[in-house]
Amino acid sequence: MKQYKIVEKFISINGEGQRAGEISLFIRFPSCNLKCTYCDTMWANEKNVNTIYITIEDIKNDINMYNIKNITLTGGEPLLQDDISVVIQEILSINNKINIEIETNGSIDLSKLEKINRERVYITMDYKLPTSKMEGLMKIENFDKLTHKDTIKFVIGSNYDLIRAKNIIKNYIKEGKVYFSPVFKEIEPKYIVEFMKEHKLTDVRLQLQMHKIIWNPDERGV
Numbered sequence: 001m002k003q004y005k006i007v008e009k010f011i012s013i014n015g016e017g018q019r020a021g022e023i024s025l026f027i028r029f030p031s032c033n034l035k036c037t038y039c040d041t042m043w044a045n046e047k048n049v050n051t052i053y054i055t056i057e058d059i060k061n062d063i064n065m066y067n068i069k070n071i072t073l074t075g076g077e078p079l080l081q082d083d084i085s086v087v088i089q090e091i092l093s094i095n096n097k098i099n100i101e102i103e104t105n106g107s108i109d110l111s112k113l114e115k116i117n118r119e120r121v122y123i124t125m126d127y128k129l130p131t132s133k134m135e136g137l138m139k140i141e142n143f144d145k146l147t148h149k150d151t152i153k154f155v156i157g158s159n160y161d162l163i164r165a166k167n168i169i170k171n172y173i174k175e176g177k178v179y180f181s182p183v184f185k186e187i188e189p190k191y192i193v194e195f196m197k198e199h200k201l202t203d204v205r206l207q208l209q210m211h212k213i214i215w216n217p218d219e220r221g222v
């Protein structure tokens with residue numbers, strides 16, 4: 001049976017995005033090709049990070065034991081995993097109720113997922129803004145591969161980030177729900193709200209990372 005190398009698997013409420021507040025099984029993969037200045041999971045990207053191996057049976061057991069409907073594949077960067085399509089297909093075949101969210105950083109070509117049946121799979125794709133220092137690695141053509149079911153997440157750390165996000169929304173985004181998410185403790189959420197109001201960004205949704213409000217912000221596995 002195929003084994004997958006991960007850094008953590010846990011059940012929590014999704015603290016972000018379209019299914020925020022809903023129970024989700026998280027599978028966090030190691031390694032990342034970016035180094036965002038604000039990354040709250042840099043530990044997962046260390047070369048010598050402690051990893052474990054899981055199989056689809058382990059995932060099936062969690063789903064049956066906890067009545068799981070939502071699974072979030074995250075990291076690190078999940079699309080760096082060579083066999084990410086296999087994981088997705090195996091999970092989808094467990095039952096017809098599960099939906100999968102893929103948290104990806106915007107720098108990996110989404111054509112990697114083009115063979116996947118996206119009916120029960122949605123993408124939460126970051127567009128990295130100047131604060132991250134990774135904007136130059138964004139794949140703009142990825143916007144053409146998103147559907148209305150997907151999410152584009154802008155993690156906001158400054159006023160300049162907001163201006164850039166507005167520009168990207170106006171010039172590139174065709175489909176997908178747009179979320180603004182403050183860099184934790186870096187910018188006042190109310191400042192983002194003021195910007196949204198001033199610039200009439202009525203199609204954008206502000207999110208806060210709920211798990212950092214419920215638990216210690218540095219806690220793993222939540």
Ligand SMILES: C[S@@+](CC[C@H](N)C(=O)[O-])C[C@H]1O[C@@H](n2cnc3c(N)ncnc32)[C@H](O)[C@@H]1O
Binds near residue numbers: 032076104106125184
């Ligand atoms: C740890 S990343 C893993 C998935 C993928 N590498 C990515 O960046 O989208 C999960 C999400 O957390 C966000 N994130 C990381 N550090 C953050 C921070 N300090 N404040 C707010 N969001 C953060 C990322 O931008 C991303 O949307």
Ligand SMILES: Nc1nc2[nH]cc(C(=O)O)c2c(=O)[nH]1
Binds near residue numbers: 041
């Ligand atoms: N509770 C909780 N929700 C999350 N949603 C996306 C996360 C991520 O790290 O990708 C995450 C996370 O790390 N914890």
Ligand code: SF4
Binds near residue numbers: 076
């Ligand atoms: S892309 Fe995601 S995992 Fe990688 S450094 Fe940025 S926030 Fe962290």
Ligand SMILES: [Mg+2]
Binds near residue numbers: 040041
């Ligand atoms: Mg997280």
